[in-house]
Structure formats: structure tokens, C-alpha cells
Amino acid sequence: MDCSGDGDFANDRGTMTDANDRTRRPFVLAEAIGILARTPATLDALLRGLPDPWITAHEGGDTWSPFDIVGHLIHGERTDWLPRAKTILEHGDARPFERFDRLAQFGASTGQTLESLLDEFASLRRRNLEELRALELTPADLERRGRHPELGPVTLGQLLATWTAHDLDHVMQVARVLGRQYSDAVGPWRAYLRIISGSQG
Amino acid sequence: MDCSGDGDFANDRGTMTDANDRTRRPFVLAEAIGILARTPATLDALLRGLPDPWITAHEGGDTWSPFDIVGHLIHGERTDWLPRAKTILEHGDARPFERFDRLAQFGASTGQTLESLLDEFASLRRRNLEELRALELTPADLERRGRHPELGPVTLGQLLATWTAHDLDHVMQVARVLGRQYSDAVGPWRAYLRIISGSQG
Numbered sequence: 001m002d003c004s005g006d007g008d009f010a011n012d013r014g015t016m017t018d019a020n021d022r023t024r025r026p027f028v029l030a031e032a033i034g035i036l037a038r039t040p041a042t043l044d045a046l047l048r049g050l051p052d053p054w055i056t057a058h059e060g061g062d063t064w065s066p067f068d069i070v071g072h073l074i075h076g077e078r079t080d081w082l083p084r085a086k087t088i089l090e091h092g093d094a095r096p097f098e099r100f101d102r103l104a105q106f107g108a109s110t111g112q113t114l115e116s117l118l119d120e121f122a123s124l125r126r127r128n129l130e131e132l133r134a135l136e137l138t139p140a141d142l143e144r145r146g147r148h149p150e151l152g153p154v155t156l157g158q159l160l161a162t163w164t165a166h167d168l169d170h171v172m173q174v175a176r177v178l179g180r181q182y183s184d185a186v187g188p189w190r191a192y193l194r195i196i197s198g199s200q201g
Numbered sequence: 202m203d204c205s206g207d208g209d210f211a212n213d214r215g216t217m218t219d220a221n222d223r224t225r226r227p228f229v230l231a232e233a234i235g236i237l238a239r240t241p242a243t244l245d246a247l248l249r250g251l252p253d254p255w256i257t258a259h260e261g262g263d264t265w266s267p268f269d270i271v272g273h274l275i276h277g278e279r280t281d282w283l284p285r286a287k288t289i290l291e292h293g294d295a296r297p298f299e300r301f302d303r304l305a306q307f308g309a310s311t312g313q314t315l316e317s318l319l320d321e322f323a324s325l326r327r328r329n330l331e332e333l334r335a336l337e338l339t340p341a342d343l344e345r346r347g348r349h350p351e352l353g354p355v356t357l358g359q360l361l362a363t364w365t366a367h368d369l370d371h372v373m374q375v376a377r378v379l380g381r382q383y384s385d386a387v388g389p390w391r392a393y394l395r396i397i398s399g400s401q402g
Binding site: 022023024025026027031034035038041042044045046049050051053054056057058059060065148151152153154155157158159161162164165166167168169171172173175176178179180181182183184185186187188189191192193194195196 | 223224225226227228232235239242243245250251252254257258260261352353355356360366368369372373376377381385386389390394396397
């Protein structure tokens, strides 16, 4: 804590305002791991055993289905998050991250069932979080810099926060894809349902 | 199936197009019950045991926290969905639905823990779905009309589809509220995360 003198009231207020800001959390590794650990169970609860038309439902065009999304998360476990963390720890910003293939799941998931994908995701995530815990990252580690091929300099803490927010982004997407299947079935209620109207209000 | 003659190719295609439209599902009662039954476990997986600042996180202004949202779902179980279904079955469109209090949870949840709210929601939902199954609704029942105080005529099927989509709307909202807590923590990645940028693309 930076206490630069008595009566540094502005500083105190600054700290208080931060602590009371319910729209933002600072990155805390243990909290992020807690959220990352939940995602397999969340997707399992939402999806396992749903009839096929719901699993392959999408939002039109080349948008993704729940099946595609779980495959995408698996590919991230294999090639994106933890590998990039290791690149930062081993090479700093001297070596840019490998590019991530956002469409890899369209090949890799072929012929699989949703159930096998959910199992695979849960097992990869468990293993990756064990490995992440074993790294015993310090606050100084979280400040270490890597280089994103497009975004430029990023820190390890930002990478791990992004891993977490990316999970929640896709949980949100799965719920939206499913809910929008009833865009017609809800009749006049469509005006009230933000999931269908697209309003964020 | 309406097969009005040999070689009615347009009709066949029409049917095929419907069956292959991955952006819409018709309302099927057993499917809706299957989805409604999942929501308590989904919210449990997402939320139970999260540190308090995540439970009371919100998106600014008078937006809702995960704690508020679970309270809102409880109030819906008590006063909205099944009571309205019974109003339709007993009174048709002769009696408009009771208005739903969207802010009731701000009183009702006071002093409760998230854990107790999750338990209460799961128990109410289980009981309501048992009662819904016991009604043994027929396709003709699903076409029966009720009267919404603002939207006017609606069918029982539309009400039950809305119950389902409303669940998914709030699952989406919970994931979004949580993910946006890292709007700053993700650093430059915020441009790529639709959950933070608000893009639906």
C-alpha cells in the first residue's frame, strides 16, 4: 500500500471508491482459477442430454452452435491459454504467441458426440488448472510481459483474466443461442425478452 | 402432415426447410421442461461459493447482480409462470394475468445468502415442474388463450416458451455480469471479447 503521508485523504477515497466499484474486479489469481474451474460443470448442466436440434442450433449464417463452442473451448485448452502462459514465462516478450485457430473445432470435433466433447473439455481444464496452480505464480509473475501477434505487449495477468472472461463470453453465447431458438415460439413476449430483441437495456 | 398431392415439390421443400432451420425450434413441451429443469444446476455451477464481490457485481446504475437475478427467478416461480398458466386453464382470456413485480426481489432477498436463494429456487422449480407435468397438457391446451395486461392475447404455449427463454436470458445475463468484471483486467484483449465490447458479431 502506498501511504505517502498523514491526511492523504484523496488517496484514501481513491482506495475506497475502487473497493466499492461493483462493475470491476481487479485480477486475483485464486478467484480466476475458481471461475475457470466452474465452466465445465456449467456447460454440462446447460447442455448434456439436450436433444440434437438444440446442440446443433445456431444464430444463422456462420454463427456457432453449442457443439461448435465446446469444441472451440477444447482447442483453447490445447493450444491457447496455458501454452501462451508458458511462452511468457520462458521467453517473455521475445517470442510472440502462436496464432490461435478460431475455426479448428470444425475439423477436430467431426464424428464426436457432445457428451465426449464435454468430458474432454472437463478433463483438459482440470489438468490445465493443476498445472497453473503448480506454477505458483507470484504477483511479479503476473506483471511479466509477452507479445501478442496482433495486440502487441500484454501481461501474464491479462492473459489469465482473458482466459476467464472468454469462458464467460461463451457461456453467455450458449445461453443466447438456445434462448433465441424460441424467438417465434414466445409470440408477443419477444418484445420483452432481451435475449431475443438483442437489447442490452 | 399436409400432403395435398403427388409432386407437390414446393410443399416438400417447405417442410424440409423448416426441419433444417437451425435458428428456430417449435415449442415442444417435453423439451421446454428439460431446459427449465436444468437452470437451477446451471446457476449453481456458475455461482455457488463465488466470493461475495462477484455475487454482488453488477453492470452499473440500477443493473442487477447475480444475487438480484436469482431472487428475481424465485419471484417468477412464486407468482408468474405457473400461476399464469393456471389462469389460462381456469379462466381463458376472460381474466387478464396479474402484473408481475420485476423489483420484488429487492425486498424478498434481504438478509438471505446466495446459497439459500439457490436452494430455494431449485426447490420451487422442481415443485413447479412436477405440477406442470401433472397437468398433462395436450397440444390443444397449448393453443388456449390468455390475456396479458399489456401484450393482449397470448397462448399457453407462448407462456411456457417465454418461461424457458426467460431462464436462458438470465443465465446469459449472469455470465455477462461476471465476465464484464474483467473489462479492465483483460487489458488490450478487451477489443476481442464480445462480452466486454458488447458486439454481437
